[in-house]
Amino acid sequence: MIVFDLPGLEAKSTRLTKETLEPGFWERNDASTVSRDLAMIGGRIDKWRELERERSEMETLAELLSEEDDPELSREFYERSGKLAKSVEAERIYVLLDEEHDISSAIVMIHAGAGGLDSQDWCEMLYRMYLRWAESRRFGVRVLDEQRDQGTGVKSVTFEVSGDFSYGYLKGEQGVHRLVRISPFDSAKRRHTSFASVEVLPVLPENVEVDIRPEDLKMDTFRSSGAGGQHVNMTDSAVRITHLPTGIVVSCQVERSQHMNRATAMGVLRSRLFERMLRERREQIESLQGEKRVIAWGSQIRSYTLQPFQLVKDHRSECGIGNVYAVLDGDIDELIMAYLRFVKTGLTSRRSDSSDSEAAGSADEE
Secondary structure: OOOOOHHHHHHHHHHHHHHHOOOOHHHOOOHHHHHHHHHHHHHHHHHHHHHHHHHHHHHHHHHHHHHOOOHHHHHHHHHHHHHHHHHHHHHHHHHHOOOOOOOOOEEEEEEEOOOOHHHHHHHHHHHHHHHHHHHHOOOEEEEEEEEEOOOOOEEEEEEEEEOOOHHHHHHHHOEEEEEEEEOOOOOOOOEEEEEEEEEEEEOOOOOOOOOOOHHHEEEEEEOOOOOOOHHHHHOOOEEEEEEOOOOEEEEEOOOOOHHHHHHHHHHHHHHHHHHHHHHHHHHHHHHHHOOOOOOOOOOEEEEEEOOOOOEEEEOOOOOEEOOHHHHHOOOOHHHHHHHHHHHHHOOOOOOOOHHHHHHHHHHHHO
8 A cells, every 4th residue: 555644744844944944054065955855845745735625625515415416516526526636646656756865866877788789779769768758757868978889879878867756767767678679680670689778876965975985996088989079079088987896887978078077977986886785785685584576687677579569568567558659759657657656565557458468478478
């Protein structure tokens, strides 16, 4: 069961309000983050109180209608109840996005798997899908690093999606995505299966501490290979940072100066090390508890089948969508919501349409 904890939000609002009244609050590194969270929580509390007042008024209207038959009052009741239902559904997303960093912006990294041009083309298709999704929500997008092939497609791309709850929405996209289609690069027109991995990290606020020792870092500079103007392409401004203990490598080549690229790359490295720390902690707890993990990095989370039938199937929530091209054009909200509900409730989104079920089975066998 998904429960909206209004008393808990009110208690948090009171605590944050007290913090803002403390001497020297605005000198703290996390002052802007606390202020933003307080405003967000206040807005949610006000909205739910407004919905509660509307629900109470609807109960009064229902009592009046049970006593007398009033066509005009009945019309008002059904109009308002319809709007109330839509408002409640719109607010439910915030009940699903209640983890610590869900409100943060997101860093998304997509890497082509084995398969040459097909996988690189698939990587670019996923990149476009997320860009279109972000555009539909009016989220900002900033490309941090992009490695294109001379032939076609993208080998890897890293970009930041900025906007409230960007990370909360996109965190379920992490994993391996599979595409099944007739390859446009195969003269024999055979069916190919391509893979690309997606990694999603929260943009961490300044007050989150991640221990990074200077001696553990190796920094290389190189000339940018992407767009950016004469200055970017003519100087060694691009930066690649390797974290030696973990082998994590991040790079940035979109800024004008080496200093700016280094700062951006360090931000990405902080997020990757933080996510790694959390993942290791979860794995340790689940190992002690003897629990089987629902999802792990590197697991296949979703299949996109274009031939011999059309179906997008999420293998965790079991949500299936027949309009593959709409999904590839950024219409992924149904998949996102199905995953978030699955994580909270464990309930899958099975379709009653037998053709979808048969198609899903065929996709698993490909």
